[in-house]
Amino acid sequence: MARRGGYARRAGVILAGAGAALLLCALGVCADEAFITEQSGDEVSVLDLATSAVVARIKVDGKPAGIAMARDGKTAFVTSPEGKYVSVIDAAARKIVRRIPMPDTPLGIAVDPAGGFICVAGFYQPQLYKIDPATGAIIATVTVGASPSGVAFTPDGRLIATADRDDDQISIIDAASFTRLGAVKVGAHPFGVTIDPQGKRAYTANVEGDDVSVVDLASRKLVGTIAVGKRPYAVALAKGRGFTTDQYGGTVSIFDLDTLRPVQRISVGDYPEGIETSADGKSVYVANWFSNEVWAINAETLKVTAKMPVGDGPRAFGTFLRETH
DSSP, X not given: OHHHHHHHHHHHHHHHHHHHHHHHXXXXXXXXXXXXXXXXXXXXXXXXXXXXXXXXXXEOOSOXXXXXXXTTSSEEEEEETTTTEEEEEETTTTEEEEEEEOSSOEXXXXXXXXXXXXXXXXXXTTEEEEEOTTTOOEEEEEEOSSSEEEEEEOTXXXXXXXXXXXXXXXXXXXXXXXXXXXXXXXXSSEEEEEEOTTSOEEEEEETTTTEEEEEETTXXXXXXXXXXXXXXXXXEEETTEEEEEETTTTEEEEEETTTOOEEEEEEOSSSEEEEEEOTTSSEEEEEETTTXXXXXXXXXTOOEEEEEEOSSSBOOEEOOEEOOO
């Protein structure tokens, strides 16, 4: 009964949030959005970040987990590990326009900054797949390390990094030739990988090491390790700091990017996983997998500024934020 009541309240929030969003757009102040993959609920919730309310739900089967938002905000790409496909979502229309079948279990996904292709990590093969989003055709593949999870591009689109979980390494791939340039050993079981805005360093959240590894991409060397909370899953960067979701700790660990020293730990919801920084760098958004919420953290003050209910089992593993103005 309590569960049903919760769903009823959420439905009311969706309707109220949709009305507020329409009013804001009518005034020319359309808010940014978060597209949250909900693995248990087989949905993607569209969260209006100004009203803190879900304004749409998109049915996505196959236990959606990974997500990559195109730079122009027009398209979201979602991996369904149990369905073995990628759903292509028209972000404005809130609907799936294509499903791309995969030859392996897809998890991590990233979009070429220029929008020409997407990259999907096949967890068991292990391969990284280069896919034409317009046709769904696999253009090229490259072998990476065991159990590739997170995928990230440098901002200029020249390099791609995969977090090869079971080989405790990242692979570095040349995007143009789609060949592996090398691999760098990191901590135990890297899951998420994030590249800084300068395209110089990659940061991996090492699930079994309770730490973050820092890799210099030019020299392909490990340059630092930072202790964080229990079972870190992903990393975001903002205001000269790194932020990790510590799944078992129920925290976000913060460290200084210059000194690579811990700064603070913030308690969030249960089992935080997905994390991303807003385009203006002012906020960090965290998806809490078990407590069905997205939290917002002020990147400057390190204070929690919002707690937003979403659907069942939010993971949002990847880039899930969309600019709408």
